Amino acid sequence: MKITDIKTIRAEQYLFVQVYTDEGITGLGESGTWAYLEASEAVIHRFKHYLIGQNPLQIEHHWQYLYRAHHFRGSAIMGALAAIDIALWDIAGKYHNVPSYMLLGGKCRDKVRTYFHVIGDSTEKLVEGCIRAKELGFTAVGHLTPFLDDGRDAVYNETYVQKMTRAADRVRRYREAVGDEVDICLELHRRMSPAEAIVLGQEVAPYHPYFYEDPVLPDNMDSMAWVAEHINIPIATGERLLNIQEFSMLLRRNAVHFVRPCVCAAGGLSHAKKVAALAEAFNVQVVPHNPLGPVSTAVSVQLAACIPNFAIQEYSNIESSEIVKKPVELKDGYLIVPDAPGIGVELQEDLEKRHPYRMRQLKTKLNYDGSVVDR
Known part of the structure; x- marks a missing residue:
């Protein structure tokens, strides 16, 4: 089995990823980078260059390869890596016809x-x-x-x-x-x-x-x-x-x-x-x-x-x-x-059309004197 394509889906204030394989099994994942989902999306598309053609069941190797490939890391990269990793565990569960937790x-x-x-x-x-x-x-x-x-x-x-x-x-x-x-x-x-x-x-x-x-x-x-x-x-x-x-x-x-x-x-x-x-x-x-x-x-x-x-x-x-x-x-x-096999859920059809993406605005709370309040 090989990875054939990776697509990102923006809906409401979420960023999902779908990983496709040549055996018809699709994996679903999500990035949790919160207000910087656009940055994670860009990283996912960078990861795609490596992942196409790879065996999706070699999850730990792919995790280590993507994590250690370059010198700098952070929340955008880890959120992208999380989305891919989750999708691969979804594929693995579906391939073996068991929930991901069984693996x-x-x-x-x-x-x-x-x-x-x-x-x-x-x-x-x-x-x-x-x-x-x-x-x-x-x-x-x-x-x-x-x-x-x-x-x-x-x-x-x-x-x-x-x-x-x-x-x-x-x-x-x-x-x-x-x-x-x-x-x-x-x-x-x-x-x-x-x-x-x-x-x-x-x-x-x-x-x-x-x-x-x-x-x-x-x-x-x-x-x-x-x-x-x-x-x-x-x-x-x-x-x-x-x-x-x-x-x-x-x-x-x-x-x-x-x-x-x-x-x-x-x-x-x-x-x-x-x-x-x-x-x-x-x-x-x-x-x-x-x-x-x-x-x-x-x-x-x-x-x-x-x-x-x-x-x-x-x-x-x-x-x-x-x-x-x-x-x-x-x-x-x-x-x-x-x-259910994999992570147990699938996205609704036409999600992007029915629930358009809403970017989180860059805004934070201020004190009476104009200084920033931590949230």
Whole structure:
């Protein structure tokens, strides 16, 4: 079997790739480079020159060849590599007529616990979102910020005491809204200094958050480790990390309790499985990053199915049948591990026409004084 063609598909705010073979088997993948999908698309077309004519089943060799071919790497390259890698695992599963996870060690679980995205630009909307998630059968809510999802156009202007007291009070209200039947996964959006993160972490600890995600910028792992050392809440981070070396440095500093590899950004299933194995050695669990669509969800479920240290899956796309023909089944807050060959989903026909691509605009939030707010 040989690769005969590679095509990219832009739809809504997603970038998909289709890899075609001379045996009629097609593989589907997705890039998770978020706001720079156009850059990943260009890299995919560069990769195409090497991949045409290759055996798609030599997945690890192709991964190493593309990763190590040149000297410079980054998110655009890793997102492109992830998309290709996922598509090759899709082909391999279809070739052997098994789900991709069966080729990665087999199934460790039958269903995958999820947390539901709760978003709102007011405390009331966020509390209502928590209640709605509970009513829908979810046992966890996430992407849940103490700082409001007030948009990038809204200028930020709070005193330190307002920032801390309002954030802590919101977390109290989230917990009161759902009781002890729902876990709350706090998303801090890198909005604090290390000192602020410690203060707020100590304030909200009595409400038992499941984890405290990205309290500070993840670029400085020593800062993340310092925060972890001074609070009694598990830290989740890793969505911006791209390779096992970065995850290794994070783990060796005891800076994380839940690693968050993005399968569509950190090199695909091949590399995310290695990240999970590395985390397992440190008794750390895995929460796959998944702010994307139903293809990303399907791939994340393939990973969650075959690793022993999976914790919970980010899930943001209840309404996903417009993108794929048969989304992964959701039941009572759990995604059912599919038994279809490959990654288990296929794109709808004429997707680009029915759901035109929308480029993410270059825009960030500002403080009252005009300086940049980290998000």
